[in-house]
Amino acid sequence: DTAVSQTPKYLVTQMGNDKSIKCEQNLGHDTMYWYKQDSKKFLKIMFSYNNKELIINETVPNRFSPKSPDKAHLNLHINSLELGDSAVYFCASSSVGLSTDTQYFGPGTRLTVL
Amino acid sequence: QQPVQSPQAVILREGEDAVINCSSSKALYSVHWYRQKHGEAPVFLMILLKGGEQKGHDKISASFNEKKQQSSLYLTASQLSYSGTYFCGTVKAAGNKLTFGGGTRVLVKP
Numbered sequence: 001d002t003a004v005s006q007t008p009k010y011l012v013t014q015m016g017n018d019k020s021i022k023c024e025q026n027l028g029h030d031t032m033y034w035y036k037q038d039s040k041k042f043l044k045i046m047f048s049y050n051n052k053e054l055i056i057n058e059t060v061p062n063r064f065s066p067k068s069p070d071k072a073h074l075n076l077h078i079n080s081l082e083l084g085d086s087a088v089y090f091c092a093s094s095s096v097g098l099s100t101d102t103q104y105f106g107p108g109t110r111l112t113v114l
Numbered sequence: 115q116q117p118v119q120s121p122q123a124v125i126l127r128e129g130e131d132a133v134i135n136c137s138s139s140k141a142l143y144s145v146h147w148y149r150q151k152h153g154e155a156p157v158f159l160m161i162l163l164k165g166g167e168q169k170g171h172d173k174i175s176a177s178f179n180e181k182k183q184q185s186s187l188y189l190t191a192s193q194l195s196y197s198g199t200y201f202c203g204t205v206k207a208a209g210n211k212l213t214f215g216g217g218t219r220v221l222v223k224p
Contacts, residue, residue, distance in 0.1 A: 041199060043156065043214040056211055090155060099144045099205035100163065103212065105155035 003027050004106035006091050012112045013081055021076045021109045023091030029104075031055075031097030032074035034066060035090040037108070043090070049074055050097045081113045115140055117204045119215035126192045126222045134187040134218045136202030145178050145185040146203040146212060149196075156201060159187075192222045 004025045013019055025032060033056075034046040048056035049068040063079040074091060088108045094101035117138045124132050136145060144163050148156040160170075162178035162185060170176075173190040189196055199219050203212040 041150075041217050043201060043217075045211060045213070048211070097210050099210050100161060102158045102161065103146075104158070107155050 002107075004091060004093055004104050006089075006106040006109050008109060009107065010110050010112075012114065014114055015081055015083060017081050018077070018079045019081060019111070020078070021089055021091075021111075023074045023076070023106055025072055025091075025093040025104070025106075027093055027095075027104060029093040029095050030071055031094045031101070032068065032071070033092040033094075033103065034074065034076050035092060035105075037088045037090060039087070047074075047076075048097065055097065078111075081111075083113050086111055086113045116213055117202055117215040119200075119202055119218050121218060122216070123219040124221070126189070126196075126220065128194060128222055128224055129191050130222075132189045132192065132220065134189070134200050134202075134220075136185045136187070136204070136215055138183045138204050140183065140204075140206050142178075142180070142183050142204050142206060144205045145176075146205070147176055147185075147187050148201045148203065148214075149198045150201065150217075151198040159200075189220065192220075194222050194224065196220060197222045 007022050031050045033048045037043045047066045052068045065077045068074045090108045091106040092103040094103045120135050147159040150156040164180040176187045178185045199217045202215045
């Protein structure tokens with residue numbers, strides 16, 4: 001039983017296309033996150049949702065739009081993909097979103113924009 | 115502000131010890147340590163709260179010096195399985211956003 005799952009695992013697409021990444025957690029957690037890890041392994045938070053409500057929205061281009069249909073799911077839609085969007089995107093979840101919570105990461109989605 | 119980790123990389127022989135440091139210029143509420151193996155997701159190791167506590171996970175332990183806003187991760191008697199990139203993540207007081215350092219690559223050789 002996978003705790004945090006993401007689909008797809010790999011995504012190769014052309015510049016200008018629109019794509020979505022899906023994330024699901026079966027841990028019963030209230031808070032979910034999206035992180036971007038670039039080619040230098042720098043891991044940076046993008047968004048966080050607590051019980052379907054957006055609570056962290058970092059300086060991310062408007063082309064990125066998260067959507068949380070319920071607290072077990074957090075999807076990431078990216079419009080007009082650019083070369084610089086190539087990275088590994090990790091979804092994570094934590095119990096209630098407190099600073100003392102452990103975050104559990106999904107396996108990642110490697111996005112390559114050509 | 116991203117915490118600063120040092121060193122950026124370290125190569126060890128099995129059984130050797132190493133220390134990874136994580137420093138912040140901001141007041142911190144907690145420090146989290148994660149390890150990421152190549153091609154995999156980051157995996158939680160431990161959380162340290164302000165108060166200067168020290169924690170352990172197998173032969174990996176960590177300390178948090180609240181006054182210096184610095185945490186150190188100690189790899190003791192390293193094993194091959196310790197290889198990977200170690201990230202510290204910091205949370206500012208009253209915040210809930212985890213900001214990760216640039217990572218420290220650890221390679222343990224036989």
